[in-house]
Amino acid sequence: MTPCILVLDDEASVLKLVQETLEERGCRVIPARTLPQFRKIDAEEAVDLYVIATTLANGNGLSLVRELRQASDRGIILLSDRRNEGDGLHGLEIGADDALVKPLRQRELVARVTAVLRRTGKAAAAAPVRPRIDHEFEGYAVSLVARQVWNADGQEIALTTSEFELLAALIAHRGQVLSRDQIMNAIKGRQWESYDRVVDGIISRLRRKIPPKKGRPPFIRTVHGVGYTFTG
Missing domain, CATH: 1.10.10.10 (Winged helix-like DNA-binding domain superfamily/Winged helix DNA-binding domain)
Structure with a gap:
């Protein structure tokens, strides 16, 4: 099943890069530039992974992460500016899976998204036989x-x-x-x-x-x- 990724960032260039990069890897990517738009999409779509900017013109990405983590175990990756890299680290404290620093590197973005989707995909799959215990x-x-x-x-x-x-x-x-x-x-x-x-x-x-x-x-x-x- 194609994973659905909801991206929230008020920078159009960032949204375009994330969408194009991940769609090339077979993901379905839905961009949102505002918090109300994000909430509307989230209510209508079965989202597998959230990619959220920590700094938004009309909201706080960290507050949204805390809210989402309390409601579900779906994947969350944060995007922070280099001057605010500490925001991404703080996001790990409150339950984000990972944090990336802008400007984004495509290979790193793909690797981190793949790792989080692997976790959420495993959690959602009801395998008839338990994998090897280490x-x-x-x-x-x-x-x-x-x-x-x-x-x-x-x-x-x-x-x-x-x-x-x-x-x-x-x-x-x-x-x-x-x-x-x-x-x-x-x-x-x-x-x-x-x-x-x-x-x-x-x-x-x-x-x-x-x-x-x-x-x-x-x-x-x-x-x-x-x-x-x-x-x-």
Whole structure:
């Protein structure tokens, strides 16, 4: 099924680039230049992924991300200006899957969109056979290839791309302590300016989504002054 992507940005050049780039890859892209237009389209279409500018003439992209994440688990990618790159990082704290900095590079845009659609596509598909399990702990099961996590009852736990990549990085270094810089580099694939609160926010969400048994400590342990380690 062709994925539907709703793009919100008040820059016509950005909308054109995103639409042309992603439509060449087989996506259906619907552009919106205003928040009311975005809301109307979102109410009428079955959107798989949102691409949202953090800075808008008539609204706040970060507030919209918070609203969308509370309502659904659909993919969200933020677009921020280089001078406001911190907005994109803040978006990761509140549940966005990824963030890109304008001016956009087409190859990077395609790669990030593909990764998020892979997550949302897997979550939507009811596969008759569970993919290969790579790691298990206290009833939880993790498939690194399928990028899925299940609880002890066999129910899938919906994780954003950043949440899954952080969990996978900690599992890959089980028993080792990773600094926040190492974690950010692992989940973004390149070195970002270090924002401690971004990593802390993702860790906090993972702890809520993957809680330990009653009375047991969290699977992700804080090593004060250093970083985090996975003990599951």
